[in-house]
Amino acid sequence: MGEEVDTAFVQAPEHRPKSSVIVAEGIPLIDLSPINYQNEDTLLDSSIENLVKEIGSACKKWGFFQVINHKVPLDKRERIEEAAKKFFALGLEEKLKVRRDAVNVLGYFEAEHTKNVRDWKEIYDFNVQEPTFIPPSDEPDDEENVQFQWDNRWPQNPPEFKEACQEYAQEVEKLAYKLMELVALSLGLVPNRFRGYFTHNTSNIRLNHYPACPYPHLALGLGRHKDTGVFTVLAQDDTGGLEVRRKSDGEWIRVKPIFNSFIINVGDMIQVWSNDAYESVEHRVMVNSEKDRFSIPFFLKPALYTDVKPLEELLDDRNPPIYRPVN
Ligand SMILES: O=C(O)CCC(=O)C(=O)O
Numbered sequence: 001m002g003e004e005v006d007t008a009f010v011q012a013p014e015h016r017p018k019s020s021v022i023v024a025e026g027i028p029l030i031d032l033s034p035i036n037y038q039n040e041d042t043l044l045d046s047s048i049e050n051l052v053k054e055i056g057s058a059c060k061k062w063g064f065f066q067v068i069n070h071k072v073p074l075d076k077r078e079r080i081e082e083a084a085k086k087f088f089a090l091g092l093e094e095k096l097k098v099r100r101d102a103v104n105v106l107g108y109f110e111a112e113h114t115k116n117v118r119d120w121k122e123i124y125d126f127n128v129q130e131p132t133f134i135p136p137s138d139e140p141d142d143e144e145n146v147q148f149q150w151d152n153r154w155p156q157n158p159p160e161f162k163e164a165c166q167e168y169a170q171e172v173e174k175l176a177y178k179l180m181e182l183v184a185l186s187l188g189l190v191p192n193r194f195r196g197y198f199t200h201n202t203s204n205i206r207l208n209h210y211p212a213c214p215y216p217h218l219a220l221g222l223g224r225h226k227d228t229g230v231f232t233v234l235a236q237d238d239t240g241g242l243e244v245r246r247k248s249d250g251e252w253i254r255v256k257p258i259f260n261s262f263i264i265n266v267g268d269m270i271q272v273w274s275n276d277a278y279e280s281v282e283h284r285v286m287v288n289s290e291k292d293r294f295s296i297p298f299f300l301k302p303a304l305y306t307d308v309k310p311l312e313e314l315l316d317d318r319n320p321p322i323y324r325p326v327n
């Protein structure tokens with residue numbers, strides 16, 4: 001990524017970052033302490049009730065919130081952050097050894113595009129559940145129906161990379177399931193309503209590296225998009241750069257980094273399950289000319305065979321299904 005402006009990275013004028021930044025007072029900060037003192041049978045006492053209300057209203061109003069006191073051990077997070085830094089600092093040739101390709105969707109990738117404009121970043125993807133369960137195809141001979149592979153490609157360097165990734169994944173996955181229960185309660189459902197969808201989950205973790213960029217006014221680290229999964233649990237470093245589209249007026253709002261917190265955002269699947277009660281919200285990432293930025297999203301995703309459709313319990317004559325099942 002040299003000093004010349006490479007037009008592949010240049011955003012259309014209306015999508016370029018503005019020089020003034022609005023820092024969100026707005027996106028709610030939610031303290032998860034109440035669930036850390038609970039066991040399953042007491043999940044419904046009053047501190048949980050308040051927490052559930054906070055989560056429900058954050059999902060409705062913003063589609064985004066931050067959580068603290070989440071019980072993901074800080075040392076596990078620091079270990080994967082360090083491993084990610086060391087991996088991205090390797091030479092390109094070394095990283096290309098684990099590059100994703102047309103068949104295997106996991107591994108390193110340096111040429112991601114969002115809405116046809118190249119993102120100023122490099123990434124590494126791995127799946128949380130290994131091996132990923134792939135349902136047998138109905139039409140195995142159909143040439144259109146390419147069978148993708150979902151095999152984690154672990155680099156040899158740094159040596160601790162795989163273990164750091166797997167240990168972190170386990171912890172953040174536990175947090176995701178707790179949040180899923182709280183989201184279920186906030187929709188008036190039983191806490192484990194969604195659990196069965198994740199037996200053969202396809203959740204993945206992405207390591208994002210946004211290098212410092214010589215023309216941050218023209219490019220984006222990641223163009224505007226919505227997350228396609230259930231929801232995302234994102235660890236961002238202290239650089240800042242994530243912006244969220246405020247539902248009330250469409251303004252881009254910067255999400256302030258808070259030490260040892262996670263950012264949670266509603267994805268497309270909750271939007272469908274909840275029949276639009278909660279909406280998936282656009283977000284994007286700014287780059288800057290001085291500092292690299294690292295982030296680690298965990299994308300909670302169900303089994304590949306899941307039919308995602310509005311949940312029957314939430315529908316009635318006044319709230320008919322907006323979506324047909326999507327598989
Ligand atoms: O880097 C970030 O803060 C956000 C990343 C993101 O939105 C994504 O990878 O989908």
Ligand SMILES: [Fe+2]
Nearest residue numbers: 225226227283
């Ligand atoms: Fe995203």
